[in-house]
Amino acid sequence: MNQLWEILNAPASMGTAYSAESVLSSLLLAFVLGQVLAWVYYFTHVGLSYSKGFVQSIIVVTIVVSLIMVVIGNNITRAFGLMGALSIIRFRNVVKDTRDMVFIFCALVVGMATGTQAHSIAIVGTIVLSLTLLYLHVTGFGTHLSHNGFLRFTFEGRVGPDHPVTGVLKRFCRNFSLISTSGGAEGGPEAEYAYHLMIRNSSKNEEMLAKLEAIKGIGNINLTMQERLLEV
Secondary structure, three states: OHHHHHHHOOOOOOOOOOOHHHHHHHHHHHHHHHHHHHHHHHHHOOOOOOOHHHHHHHHHHHHHHHHHHHHHOOOHHHHHHHHHHHHHOOOOOOOOOHHHHHHHHHHHHHHHHHHOOOHHHHHHHHHHHHHHHHHHHHHOOOOOOOOEEEEEEEEOOOOOOOOHHHHHHHHHEEEEEEEEEEOOOOOOOOEEEEEEEEEOOHHHHHHHHHHHHOOOOEEEEEEEEHHHHHHO
C-alpha cells in the first residue's frame, strides 16, 4: 500500500518516458474515478433520457483520455499527429442535456489528470465534483416554479368568477390564469378550458382533482405538471 501511495503521489515526469508500472496505475485510477463519476450520474439522473451507453461512455472516456495523455507525453509531434487523426472523426451524436455535457468534461479532465501522473489532483477533483453534483441533486438547487401546471377540462356552460371551479382553484393554487377556451356558450354544448396554475402544494393534486370531478357538468379533466414536461 505504501508503494502504491508513493506511485499515486509521484510528480509527473515531463522529460522521461512513463514506466509500465506508472502507466498501469494511471489507467487503473482512471477506471476507478470514471466509475465514481458514472455512479454519481446514475444516482442523480432525472427525466426520461437515460442511456446505459452514455453511463458506460463516461468510464471509457476517462480511460481513453488518460491513455492519450500518456501517449503524447511531452512530445509535441505526437500531439499534432493525434489532433490530425481526431479531426478525421465525425461525431454526430448530439448531447441533448447540458448536464450530460458537464459529465463528459469531468471525465475528460480526470482522464487528463491521471494521464499526466497528477493523481492527487485527479482524486481530489473527482471527490469535489462528485460531492458538488450530489449536493445539487439532493437540494434541488436551481428549481424554479416547480409546482407550475396546466389544467384542461370540458364544461357544459360558462366558468365565471363565482363558479365552483374558480373556488376550487383559489383554494389549491397561489395563482391561476385562463389560457384558452374553445367552443360552447352559455346553455350550449361543452366548452374546453385550459388554465395555467401555480399550485401551493403538489402533494394535494389528487384532492384538487377530486373536488373538480365532483362539480356537475365537468369532464375530461387533465392536469400536467410543468417539471415533468421539462424532463422529457
